[in-house]
Amino acid sequence: MTIYNCPGCLLPDNDSYCKKCLKDLFDGKKVNHILSFTRPEFDKVKRESGSRLSLSGIQLKHSLRLEKNKLVLTEENGQYILKPISSGQFENLDQVPANEHLTMQIANQVYKLNTAANGIIFFADGEPAFISRRFDVLKTGKRMLQEDFAQISERTEDTHGKNYKYDFSYEEIGELIKKFVNAYPVEIEKYFRIILFNYLFSNGDAHLKNFSLYRSEIYGDYLLTPFYDLINTSLHVPGESDLALDMFKEGFETKSYKASSKYTLPDFIEFASRLGINEKRMLKIFVEMLSGSEQVKFLINNSFLNDKLKVKYLESYNQKHKRLET
Ligand SMILES: [Zn+2]
Structure with a gap:
């Protein structure tokens, strides 16, 4: 998955998350913009875990946790929300992650609105997803009310x-x-x-x-x-x-x-x-x-x-x- 713009802030001449985005999203850990699992593997794990997919609006949401430099799926203590492409009746659904990412970046970068740290991330087979950091999880691991x-x-x-x-x-x-x-x-x-x-x-x-x-x-x-x-x-x-x-x-x-x-x-x-x-x-x-x-x-x-x-x-x-x- 070759990219040319930072999949966090969209600034050019970056082949992965830039330094600032690594800091904002992953506390500076060198996390790759490609996940270690493919979309079909991910769907299989979700099915086998018996967890119910929650459908909020038009999007599916899943929890991820950072283990060393790797993002893994988790049922508990999630630190990130992953929204992959979902299926349904709406138009251009394969473009939803890119749309949400762009809109969040414009809000934050252009209009200085406080948003959850976010980026695009790719499954190992190249399919993009939207990832955002849960702002209710404090550095200590405690949850904000x-x-x-x-x-x-x-x-x-x-x-x-x-x-x-x-x-x-x-x-x-x-x-x-x-x-x-x-x-x-x-x-x-x-x-x-x-x-x-x-x-x-x-x-x-x-x-x-x-x-x-x-x-x-x-x-x-x-x-x-x-x-x-x-x-x-x-x-x-x-x-x-x-x-x-x-x-x-x-x-x-x-x-x-x-x-x-x-x-x-x-x-x-x-x-x-x-x-x-x-x-x-x-x-x-x-x-x-x-x-x-x-x-x-x-x-x-x-x-x-x-x-x-x-x-x-x-x-x-x-x-x-x-x-x-x-
Ligand atoms: Zn960046």
Whole structure:
């Protein structure tokens, strides 16, 4: 498996993980970008272990643990999450790992959003998978207490039906952040940025379980966890709605939304003000989130997506970007 860009940060002239990515992903251990087992071998082990594959959205997830310099499959004490290509009805499924990797890298590198450390890794037979480091496992091996917003809002399939992860609004998540997070002024800006990011990069499946709080070891209060599961869903589910949840609670719609049925700049201005972000900060965030196009293009080109989807990815970004310029 010859590669030319780092399968972590996508910077060119790297035939494996660069130094920085080895540090971020594996604490500096020289881990190869090719796993020691093939995809069929992996499927066989999973079947024989009798473990049930958990299907979250369109993706399968498995746990890995680092033993010396080697990643091995594990049922317990996983340090990494591996998402191989899964099968199903959606389009371009073989491109899902490259898409998630690219989207996570753009979030972190271009927009400085805190994300789980991640990369592309290959099975021994060359098939790519997405790998991310579990941020809830501390260096000591201890697990951080974290709760997603389905838990925080006390919604389950039993209490709120099959659609419970989607039957909520981003405004209401903001209200819960206000209620539980002391560092609200700082954390709510991160939250606003990720909603804008999800819109710009067509992450149309950011539901209640894709946002979480954890308890800070040092201060003992609640903070947003790093962001995860960021992916441009429009490449796999064409025609999906722009956002997974309604932006506003109780069916509120802005005038512009009523006219076009699309979220545009006035919606985000209203949203920011409802979150309690003042105008000056809001403007600064807009300017930052609407810049970086050149770096976005650079990362798309260096990504592991095929050429057809590189074009589509850039198109979807340009289209959303344009909507926010007006
Ligand atoms: Zn790198």
